[in-house]
Amino acid sequence: MSMNNFQGNAPLISVQKNPSMTEAVSTIQGALCKHDVVLIVGCCKVDYDGRASSTLDWGNRFLLVKADGSVLVHRPTGYEPVNWQPSGCIFQVEITDKSELRVKATRKQPREVINIFFDKVYLLSVLGITDEGEFALHVSELDMKKAFLANPALVEEDFKPLSYEKNWGESGFIDIFGVDSKGNFVIVEIKRVPAGKEAVLQLERYMREVKGNVNRPLRGLIVAPALRRDVQPLLVRLGLEYKPVSLKRCFEILRSLRVKKI
Amino acid sequence: MSMNNFQGNAPLISVQKNPSMTEAVSTIQGALCKHDVVLIVGCCKVDYDGRASSTLDWGNRFLLVKADGSVLVHRPTGYEPVNWQPSGCIFQVEITDKSELRVKATRKQPREVINIFFDKVYLLSVLGITDEGEFALHVSELDMKKAFLANPALVEEDFKPLSYEKNWGESGFIDIFGVDSKGNFVIVEIKRVPAGKEAVLQLERYMREVKGNVNRPLRGLIVAPALRRDVQPLLVRLGLEYKPVSLKRCFEILRSLRVKKI
DNA sequence: CCTTTCAGTTAGTTA
DNA sequence: TAACTAAGTGAAAGG
Numbered sequence A, B: 001m002s003m004n005n006f007q008g009n010a011p012l013i014s015v016q017k018n019p020s021m022t023e024a025v026s027t028i029q030g031a032l033c034k035h036d037v038v039l040i041v042g043c044c045k046v047d048y049d050g051r052a053s054s055t056l057d058w059g060n061r062f063l064l065v066k067a068d069g070s071v072l073v074h075r076p077t078g079y080e081p082v083n084w085q086p087s088g089c090i091f092q093v094e095i096t097d098k099s100e101l102r103v104k105a106t107r108k109q110p111r112e113v114i115n116i117f118f119d120k121v122y123l124l125s126v127l128g129i130t131d132e133g134e135f136a137l138h139v140s141e142l143d144m145k146k147a148f149l150a151n152p153a154l155v156e157e158d159f160k161p162l163s164y165e166k167n168w169g170e171s172g173f174i175d176i177f178g179v180d181s182k183g184n185f186v187i188v189e190i191k192r193v194p195a196g197k198e199a200v201l202q203l204e205r206y207m208r209e210v211k212g213n214v215n216r217p218l219r220g221l222i223v224a225p226a227l228r229r230d231v232q233p234l235l236v237r238l239g240l241e242y243k244p245v246s247l248k249r250c251f252e253i254l255r256s257l258r259v260k261k262i
Numbered sequence C: 001c002c003t004t005t006c007a008g009t010t011a012g013t014t015a
Numbered sequence D: 001t002a003a004c005t006a007a008g009t010g011a012a013a014g015g
Helices: A021-033 A141-150 A197-211 A229-237 A247-261 B021-033 B141-150 B197-211 B229-237 B247-261
Strands: A012-017 A037-049 A053-065 A071-074 A083-085 A090-095 A101-107 A112-127 A135-137 A160-167 A173-179 A185-190 A218-224 A241-244 B012-017 B037-049 B053-065 B071-074 B083-085 B090-095 B101-107 B112-127 B135-137 B160-167 B173-179 B185-190 B218-224 B241-244
Touching: A012 A021, A012 B012, A012 B112, A021 A037, A021 A053, A021 A090, A021 A101, A021 A112, A037 B037, A053 A101, A053 A112, A071 A112, A083 A112, A112 B012, A112 B112, A141 A173, A141 A185, A141 A247, A173 A197, A185 A197, A197 A218, A197 A229, B012 B021, B021 B037, B021 B053, B021 B090, B021 B101, B021 B112, B053 B101, B053 B112, B071 B112, B083 B112, B141 B160, B141 B173, B141 B185, B141 B247, B185 B197, B197 B218, B197 B229
Parallel strands: A185 A218, A218 A241, B185 B218, B218 B241
Antiparallel strands: A012 A112, A037 A053, A037 A112, A053 A071, A053 B135, A071 A083, A090 A101, A101 A112, A135 B053, A160 A173, A173 A185, B012 B112, B037 B053, B037 B112, B053 B071, B071 B083, B090 B101, B101 B112, B160 B173, B173 B185
């Protein structure tokens, strides 16, 4: 259902190509007051001082100032911003005595200041956009654990969880520890991605830790959407087991839980 | 020195307000082929599937596709992108049977796919920009020395500084002189830049000066953010050691000192 | 190519 | 508010 968000009010408040510094500064000041989103593409240098300090020499970048007062400076390559400021900044915009456009964003706690000097602005755009779209990350490993605890049959019929995320020894945390239908103890290692060598070895470490301390047969079970081909022999050799469970199945269980809560 | 990077070739290859989907798709395809940077502001929804999976319902966002094939989807608020893809993606751009603009970015290793569907494009811009500006995170050598004196464990566990910047002989000043956990004397040479031959030879001079005048084993240690590859053999041959310490780590210690003082 | 470690990490949760 | 932990962590360095 493609609900167009345009809704009468124009998202494009301003688009200026190669504006003068005077034009730019007044446009930006107005936008920041109204908490609109400001996008600047131009040649700039950046000074940062706070937890660390940095300088970025002249070059072409994107500056994005968001509605909540967060700041991002992006170079033409790279996933990460080269400089940034988290939300809640206070801004100062002016033309310097060198006729450069200066955007200063200050954050308190910790006190951090970022100064962006534009030599040339190629593109300046102000956007009055909002975004109510819901974001959902479908299944995390924690989600999987919750799903298993709510529905232990996912692991296997008549499986009873006894503890989870319990520190049993010194090799970390066991995802789920329980008893199967025959009274055997079971250590369950959960992975939301195809289980690889590290998952098998982790489970083996848990097994070694626990084995001497229990008086019942002990099983080791990896639960994941898939088992990487290359670790199958290792799994068998160590006498461990694998149970495939789809993320979708987990998601459905979590959804039903959510419904119950409501 | 404001070196304008405009340099004759226009950074603004294309700026289109409210383009049709047909216009948009051909513009974007052309830009991606040439590894230009593409900026889209519009109403979109996003599906991601890979290590996790997520959905983002319709709303107004920025899409930035960079020259190295990285992808960022930014909402009007928040420091972090709501969806993304690291550099090296392969792209597919098309108009769907629902007349939506679809940008698909695929990453291998791990296999991850992000699909962005635009319902409406408010602004589409293609930028042929490069950025050679140097980026530097700063901590001075004096700062480093202060950090080590305040936190000798930076050098190594149970290291005790005895003197610093002390003229010990005639070959200059030893940065830090101290004792290790086993009672050996240690000469520490600090560099805030990757340590090269001159640093190693300097340390060697100090070693020669001191060696005859102490009745304990003597170690020589270079502390720097990095050791230049080519001097590694020399370092080993002279029986000297190297300990990497990041400037950021030093800066953090200095900051905590500053806070304590206040 | 894999593992380990660091980050101006950021962000969320809990005591 | 501080401490702790996870992240689709990403990125760099070393083996």
